[in-house]
Amino acid sequence: MVVLFSLQSGVSSSSSLKSSHSTSSVYNDLHKKPVGSSSKKDLLTGLYHDQRNYTSLKNSKPSPSTVSTYTPRLDEKCDKQFTDTYSRPSSRCTTPALSAAALASLGGSSSRRGSGDAGSIIMDAEASISELKDIYDLKDQIQDVEGRYMQGLKELKDSLSEVEEKYKKAMVSNAQLDNEKANLIYQVDTLKDVIEEMEEQMSELHRETEEKSKELERQKHTCSVQQHKLEDMKEGIRQRDELIEALERQKEYFDCIRNERDELRDELADLKGKSRMGEKHGLVIIPEDMPNGDVSHESPTSGITVVTQEAAQVLESAGDGPLDVRLRKLVDEKDELLSQIRKLKMQLEEERQKHLKIDSVYTEGERMENGTDLHFIEMQRDANRQISEYKFKLSKAEQEMATMEQNVNRLEGQVSRYKSSADNAEKIEDELKAEKRKLQRELRTALDKTEEMEMTNNHLIKRLEKMKANRNALLSQQ
Template structure:
């Protein structure tokens, strides 16, 4: 029955072997492609590919294992039909022996082919089982790796969300820092403007201090001038006092000289009277005065028997000489004359001494000489000059006192200005110190804010790089799918 089935249906077995070889080749290609695909696809694609691969492998197995049975059934049915036809025909038709031998050869050839096909089929089935085991192992590994990748993906998504939150917080902080930086910059600009205004005020105060120093120096110079003027005034006062004393001394000396002059005039008059009297006496023989008698010394000798005739004035002079003889009276008058002449010589010597003293002191020789000569006009002129100098010195003194009063007022005003400028300078220095401290504080805060901003920018750039890297990985995975 096997032989009849083999003889009449060889094409069915050939189709069966070719179909099996085609199925084995398609399965091998499919598994090789699935292996290559599983090495590069993502987790989702691996799961879908493995599911489709499993379905296809099951389908191919069902087809492979179902096709031989159907083909056998198909091949058996025609063989049975043929056998029935042959059995029915055995009784009616005789079989050719050559044809039967060729059919037997064909049958044996078909058997050999069937054995080869069955061997290849079993070998392909074994290979399919091995590849299926490998695919299942790969599928398990792919599932594990897919689970790991899914976990890593979830972790990365969580990290991305966390980093997004951190980036948003950092952006908010950076915006806040920028806002604070702008406020600090505005405050710094205001402080700079205030500092410039205060610097301008400070320059003005420095200029005021410079003017104050100049005024102080001018005040010192004026004080020195005042001291020199005061000293000059004192010198002028001393000079005026000395002039007053000198004028008083000159007035006293003038009075003394007037007295001396009056006495001299009186003595001259008396001397002239005496000379006149003596001349009259000589004429009348009363007194003989030799020509060579020095210093007016007269040797009075009585002339006996001479007649003595005197005038009334001479008689009065002789009576003033006292009682006694005429020669005694004349001797008395000569002694008085000698005394008067000695007093005149003494007064001349004193006058010469005074003249030398005053000539040594202030060179007033012409005036004293004029006084010695008895010039009242020169004395009056000297007094006028002295009075004029005194009036000039008094005018200078009053003017100097006015200048001193004005300078004292200026000194008081300048001292007040100096005090005000000093207070303003101290206040400006305090404000400048406060502004410098505030400026340093703002600069420290600005540096701190800039450092924080730089740190945030670095963190932001680092996070952006990580985010870009994650996006690149994600796009690569999506492109591979």
């Protein structure tokens, strides 16, 4: 009994010394209530529940998808839960409070029951000591769980800091990638503008090439037409020259024939004059149908024939012999000359038909000697008229050439004006295209800036929401 009371007094003193340090509701309940089977069961179930909570907190690891969403609110909640749940003594020196309470209860009961219950008190003390040992074991387990929890929390904080660093690095890398993307987009836009300019230049060169080719074809066509006209003009000039030469030769030939005709006329007139003179002087020309020289009319009775000096020269040129033979020779020569004149006329007609291609039929009167001069004059008139017509055609062709040259010059002036206006329009178009590209670049830069501002605005909104959430959490904790 003395040992028991001493144990009770030691336990009560130690409990009185350590009771000031206890803050847990479980231990306060143990001080207030007597130790019973129901309180022991409640204590054991509470400690087991706390151990399960610690083990569940230790074994629960954050998923990679939720690591990046940890905020200071998680740390505050964990600290609050830890401070609210585990505000208990962590050393073995605080445990005698329970034993003191149990022993006090045992002492109180023993004082009431008396000395007869000493054996039951000893048994209860031994049971309480075994329970205290179990409680110490549970406290050791709780301390181990607390250590593991703190270690897990520290690891979680380290991993959270690492994740935050990685998140910051990822944000920096994303910003760098966004900058590189913007630079690449700007380069792509610049290259697109360069490609558009090159395509415009290529299309312009193709258009100029087509225009030059069309102009070259037109020039070739006009050149071929001018060459054909020039060849026609040359052919006309050549024909005109040939015709002029033929007319000159024909004129010379006609002059020769006219001279011969005049000579024959002169000779014929001389012969006629001589024959008249011979008839006057008693000379008779015997025709061809009089073989013997007889005449039907009365012959002159004078036997002496008197001729002029010119007639004597003509008779001498006729040769030797009697007078009638000489006269017959002269008549034959006259007939031959007339036949030659007819032949020359026929040749002249053939030449005229050959060179001038005149399809006209001349009457018999035009072929007579009296009409030869008129015919020659008419031929000369026709030749002069043709020459004048060719000259008129040539002058007309020259005028047409001059008008065509004037038209060509006028068209060239119009083409030059059109080219200048087209060049001005192209310059204006190029300026407008450059201004359009500039405006497109400015629009793209403005859109990029707008997107960046929207991204920064969204980021700031998220940060503001996080700050509001943290503030609300702090206010709720306070």
